Amino acid sequence: xxxxxxxxxxxxxxxxxxxxxxxxxxxxxxxxxxxxxxxxxxxxxxxxxxxxxxxxxxxxxxxxxxxxxxxxxxxxxxxxxxxxxxxxxxxxxxxxxxxxxxxxxxxxxxxxxxxxxxxxxxxxxxxxxxxxxxxxxxxxxxxxxxxxxxxxxxxxxxxxxxxxxxxxxxxxxxxxxxxxxxxxxxxxxxxxxxxxxxxxxxxxxxxxxxxxxxxxxxxxxxxxxxxxxxxxxxxxxxxxxxxxxxxxxxxxxxxxxxxxxxxxxxxxxxxxxxxxxxxxxxxxxxxxxxxxxxxxxxxxxxxxxxxxxxxxxxxxxxxxxxxxxxxxxxxxxxxxxxxxxxxxxxxxxxxxxxxxxxxxxxxxxxxxxxxxxxxxxxxx
Numbered sequence: 001x002x003x004x005x006x007x008x009x010x011x012x013x014x015x016x017x018x019x020x021x022x023x024x025x026x027x028x029x030x031x032x033x034x035x036x037x038x039x040x041x042x043x044x045x046x047x048x049x050x051x052x053x054x055x056x057x058x059x060x061x062x063x064x065x066x067x068x069x070x071x072x073x074x075x076x077x078x079x080x081x082x083x084x085x086x087x088x089x090x091x092x093x094x095x096x097x098x099x100x101x102x103x104x105x106x107x108x109x110x111x112x113x114x115x116x117x118x119x120x121x122x123x124x125x126x127x128x129x130x131x132x133x134x135x136x137x138x139x140x141x142x143x144x145x146x147x148x149x150x151x152x153x154x155x156x157x158x159x160x161x162x163x164x165x166x167x168x169x170x171x172x173x174x175x176x177x178x179x180x181x182x183x184x185x186x187x188x189x190x191x192x193x194x195x196x197x198x199x200x201x202x203x204x205x206x207x208x209x210x211x212x213x214x215x216x217x218x219x220x221x222x223x224x225x226x227x228x229x230x231x232x233x234x235x236x237x238x239x240x241x242x243x244x245x246x247x248x249x250x251x252x253x254x255x256x257x258x259x260x261x262x263x264x265x266x267x268x269x270x271x272x273x274x275x276x277x278x279x280x281x282x283x284x285x286x287x288x289x290x291x292x293x294x295x296x297x298x299x300x301x302x303x304x305x306x307x308x309x310x311x312x313x314x315x316x317x318x319x320x321x322x323x324x325x326x327x328x329x330x331x332x333x334x335x336x337x338x339x340x341x342x343x344x345x346x347x348x349x350x351x352x353x354x355x356x357x358x359x360x361x362x363x364x365x366x367x368x369x370x371x372x373x374x375x376x377x378x379x380x
Contacts (some may be wrong), residue, residue, distance in 0.1 A: 007067075013060040016053050025064055026329050031073035034061060035080040045089030047081065048096045062104060071108045078104045078285075086209045089178045098180070099128035103143045110151065115239045116194045117203060122148050123191055126159070126181040127166040135167030154191065162187060179210045185232060186336045196239040196261040204353045206236040211349040218280055218310060218342075226280035227343065230308040231255050233354050234276065248291075251296055254278045266359050269336070269366075270304040279309040285339075286314045290322040294329045294337060305337045306358075312341040326365060 014022050021037070029296045030317030038061070042054040049055060058081055065074035081101040089096050105119035126144040129137050136158070139145040148154040149319030169186045170177035176333035177183055214232065217225035227244055235242045239261040246253045259267060277293045279285045290313060297305045307313070329335045338361035360372055 009060050009063060010067075011055065013064065016167075017057045017061070019074050019261060021057075021061070025061070030167070031065060031070070031076045034078045038077070039080055039084040039087075041083075044084050044096060048085060048088075059100075066104075066108065066111075069111075071112050075105055075108045076356055077155060077330075078108070080344060082207075083209060086179070086207070090213075094176055095131075097132050099125045099132065099142075099144065102180070103147070106147065109296070112199075113197065114200050114238075115152075116192075116196045116200055117205065119148075119152050119191070119194055122152070123162070123184055124180040126162060127183045129171045129182075129202075130163040130166035131177065131183075133163075135164050137163045138334065147211065152194070158191070162191065179213065181207050181210045181232065185228065185235070189243070192241055198264045199260055200238040200261070201264050202353075202355060203238055204236060204355050206233065206348060207238070208349050208351055208353070211345070215345065215349065219282075220280070223278060223280050224256060226278040226308055226310065227254050230276055230278055237355060251299070253296075266362050267351040269362075271302060273300070274302050274304040274306070275300070276306040276308060279307070281310060284311045284314045287325055287378060288322050290325045290337070294325070294335060297335055297337070298333065303335060304362075305335075307337055307339045308341075309339055310342045327368065330365050338362055338365060 006014065014033060016124040018041075021034060024033055027033070038058055042058065046052050046054040047058055056078070062077040062081075063078060065071070078101040082098055082105070085096045085098045086102070088094075100119050102125040106118045106125060109115075109118035118270045122144055126137070126148060127141045129144050133142070137145055138150075139272065145159055148159055149156065152233045165187055166183050169183045173182065173186075210232070211229070214225065218229070219225070231242050231244050234240050234255065234257055239259055241260060243256045244254070246256045253275050255278070256273065257276065258273050259270060260272075275293075275297055277289075277296075279289060285307060293307060297303075313322035313326070315323035326337055326339070329337065338358060340357070340361070344357055347357065363369060364371060
């Protein structure tokens with residue numbers, strides 16, 4: 001592209017940005033460097049203000065990658081902005097509107113065909129818009145409305161209902177609502193209608209700052225903190241519809257999950273529905289708890305379940321107690337129960353892929369493999 005053909009925003013970017021950053025734009029690894037340097041250079045309070053140099057430079061860097069169809073580089077830039085705003089809220093206690101990076105992330109995922117993930121980010125954008133406008137989102141002034149209506153076919157009455165509900169939830173929970181993910185967890189899942197494609201199967205994007213926040217809540221006597229954390233981790237899997245604290249006539253289910261979309265990997269063995277049990281205890285879950293959970297899964301003819309236990313299960317080192325029962329229920333009944341403990345959750349909080357983690361644990365039970373060594377602080 002010759003200089004006279006350059007768009008005005010690119011000309012302005014070269015004038016306002018650090019020359020070293022401009023050189024990084026065409027570097028294959030430049031986006032990762034910029035995603036690291038932008039937050040440390042530009043204060044969040046300046047980036048969040050419209051019209052500032054800091055905001056424009058950050059916007060235009062993302063736009064450069066979008067213009068060159070380097071969608072995942074653009075996602076890295078916008079994700080860094082979203083994290084920057086979120087961290088600023090945590091540090092200062094003051095709310096920052098995060099709709100701008102969220103809507104651009106949604107556009108990038110739509111461009112590469114990851115429609116369910118794009119819609120999730122649009123719902124997060126809608127929540128930010130609803131909080132900013134106090135429950136009255138203007139279809140013309142906001143980017144979330146027309147994208148949800150035109151791109152995803154969400155009816156006007158549904159958009160307005162979600163806006164109203166998001167505002168009320170945020171108003172009742174101002175500290176938690178600095179994370180739009182919290183508000184989305186408190187709303188229904190009727191918006192989740194897009195079926196993921198094979199292209200979506202391995203994608204996993206979770207807000208690690210929100211996971212860190214939920215980790216600080218563990219240890220409450222009600223057990224709700226671990227349930228909220230587990231439900232969030234699962235809800236970030238494309239096509240996984242979740243429901244907390246569901247009761248049948250005879251049993252209380254901590255989390256009920258249903259998988260929607262084509263069966264393209266190990267999850268095809270799960271069946272459409274599976275159950276999760278949560279044990280926020282200071283001791284490992286033992287044989288009685290494990291056996292009871294297995295009976296619950298048998299009662300609904302489920303082939304898979306997840307036991308979220310902060311301290312894991314008893315007998316993990318050898319093959320005794322709950323660990324022994326974990327092997328037996330598969331060998332005898334074809335039922336696989338995987339265990340997710342605190343170390344596993346911290347792995348995801350450092351950016352690990354929860355889907356990959358589940359695959360490892362599934363294969364350990366099915367193939368009788370030795371446990372994976374404890375992950376270090378780098379997620380290895």
